[in-house]
Amino acid sequence: MSEPSAVRTPSVSPPLRAPALTEIFRALLEADFTVQLRNNRALLLSFALPLVLLYALFASFAVKRGIIVGDPQFKVAAALTLGMASIAILGYAMTVARDREKGIFQRLRVTPAPTWTIMTSRLLVQVAANLAMALVLLVAADLFEGVSLIAEAYLLTFIGVIFSSALFLSVGQALAGLVKSADTLSAVGRIAYLPLFALGLFGQSTIFGTTFELISRWSPGGTVETLLSGAMNPSSWNSDTWLALAVSTAYSVVFAGIGIRWFQWGAR
Amino acid sequence: MTGLALQVKDLRVSYGPKRAVDGVSIDINEGEIFGLLGPNGAGKTSTLSAIEGLLKPTSGSILIRQVDVRAHPGLAHALIGVQLQSTSFQSELKISEIVKLYAGLYGVPLTKPAIFDRLTEIHLGDEASRRFSQLSGGQQKRLSLLIATVHDPPLVLLDEPTSGLDPQARRQLWDRIEGIRKSGRSILLTTHSMEEAQSVCDRVAIMDYGKILTVDTPAGLIEKHKNDPNVLAVARGQVTLEDVFIGLTGRELRE
Numbered sequence: 001m002s003e004p005s006a007v008r009t010p011s012v013s014p015p016l017r018a019p020a021l022t023e024i025f026r027a028l029l030e031a032d033f034t035v036q037l038r039n040n041r042a043l044l045l046s047f048a049l050p051l052v053l054l055y056a057l058f059a060s061f062a063v064k065r066g067i068i069v070g071d072p073q074f075k076v077a078a079a080l081t082l083g084m085a086s087i088a089i090l091g092y093a094m095t096v097a098r099d100r101e102k103g104i105f106q107r108l109r110v111t112p113a114p115t116w117t118i119m120t121s122r123l124l125v126q127v128a129a130n131l132a133m134a135l136v137l138l139v140a141a142d143l144f145e146g147v148s149l150i151a152e153a154y155l156l157t158f159i160g161v162i163f164s165s166a167l168f169l170s171v172g173q174a175l176a177g178l179v180k181s182a183d184t185l186s187a188v189g190r191i192a193y194l195p196l197f198a199l200g201l202f203g204q205s206t207i208f209g210t211t212f213e214l215i216s217r218w219s220p221g222g223t224v225e226t227l228l229s230g231a232m233n234p235s236s237w238n239s240d241t242w243l244a245l246a247v248s249t250a251y252s253v254v255f256a257g258i259g260i261r262w263f264q265w266g267a268r
Numbered sequence: 269m270t271g272l273a274l275q276v277k278d279l280r281v282s283y284g285p286k287r288a289v290d291g292v293s294i295d296i297n298e299g300e301i302f303g304l305l306g307p308n309g310a311g312k313t314s315t316l317s318a319i320e321g322l323l324k325p326t327s328g329s330i331l332i333r334q335v336d337v338r339a340h341p342g343l344a345h346a347l348i349g350v351q352l353q354s355t356s357f358q359s360e361l362k363i364s365e366i367v368k369l370y371a372g373l374y375g376v377p378l379t380k381p382a383i384f385d386r387l388t389e390i391h392l393g394d395e396a397s398r399r400f401s402q403l404s405g406g407q408q409k410r411l412s413l414l415i416a417t418v419h420d421p422p423l424v425l426l427d428e429p430t431s432g433l434d435p436q437a438r439r440q441l442w443d444r445i446e447g448i449r450k451s452g453r454s455i456l457l458t459t460h461s462m463e464e465a466q467s468v469c470d471r472v473a474i475m476d477y478g479k480i481l482t483v484d485t486p487a488g489l490i491e492k493h494k495n496d497p498n499v500l501a502v503a504r505g506q507v508t509l510e511d512v513f514i515g516l517t518g519r520e521l522r523e
Contacts, residue, residue: 017343017346017375018340018342018343018345018346019342019346019373019374019375020375023373023375023377024372024373024375026372027369027370027371027372027373028369028373030368030369031358031361031365031368031369034360034361034365035358035360035361038360039360099358102356103352103354103355104356104357104358106322106352107352107355107356107357108373109321109322110320110321110322110345110348110350110352111345111370111373111374112341112342112343112345112346112373112374112375113373114341114342266322
């Protein structure tokens, strides 16, 4: 094996300026999008899981037995909610914890990139993943289940997806802030699924009583489902939908606050 | 006239009640390779981490080419290149994409051919499409050093750059470190290898319990401490840098 060549003589023009934020964001976003597209687990969580739930919710056995009730928009909203919860809690939070353990964040932090740009880039990629998932799901709902929306409803739904993404991603951020170990976070994330997502599925059902229905309706998952089903049917947008928008924003602020306050960049 | 690449004055870093760095002051000249030696837990990595901005010092000042690290972190980071003790990158990225990412973070736009050229210079041109985890230890260290210097920084910080490398890979890395110095850059490195310190460093500081015990050229340190009773007690024949190191820091094991 030949020896490495002589050392390249660097140009004698050291950078005497901090790079512009646009340069930093361009580099981070390009890398984060590439990572997202090459991550099979993320793709599975983003697309396969919500499509399976969509099929299950519209399947005849679920309808006949009254396991899940609600109008078609609510069922699509439930599938969308599952997708966003999966991306944020099982995808985003896990990746953050894993990268922290590997020291990837520490390597990025010794560059001129401000710490907030590192996390913002990742969050923007996750929001984009949520929007892509929503597009695929809405197309599938239209093609296979006949749930078609008017143009205004599609626009409102995508805006709702952005708000809902903020909620679930802030939950993911809070979990990654509170739980340092990736292994522990994996277990905690699965448990957190119940109150965060599954509880919301019963937001329009009183089979467990009205108190349970009230709790499930205003759980993070239930709030998002109310918001999205309202967005998909603008004519039924009412005070509950407005309240769901306000509650989802409040959840985002609280969980993001926890995530920022307790987040640690290093694993030690 | 040469200026100072790095000025650290009375640096203190604490982890809760434990003081990891206790009043460290270092000046590094332009074009100088400066070695920081010390047993495990001496405060070497904490000192480096404070300079890199990973740790907030309790007190003291750090100037890189007269730029205050705490007042202007973005500019200060643009003036340094860093190789951490253990480096990892996103496993989904190819090494050419890793180089592109880090060049971009310093505002250095690199075309695909330019990235390939840089990888070829460190004999990784054929590995451009591989992942970091697929590289050998020596290849990973070479790539880490390339990324640390991708923006031609005036000061390069290397935390145990050759640990875990075989003699051939270590010599190759020394050549590259020497090449960086020849181009006028300054280097601050930590190491456990006395051989490395003697071969590569212009000056060496020995630190322990968060304090700098002594600073000089490797030969100067031997000359200065060759009659120290603690050094003579551990010397086996002619006094070496390792004898000075053990004489000053003690023989007990550190965790």
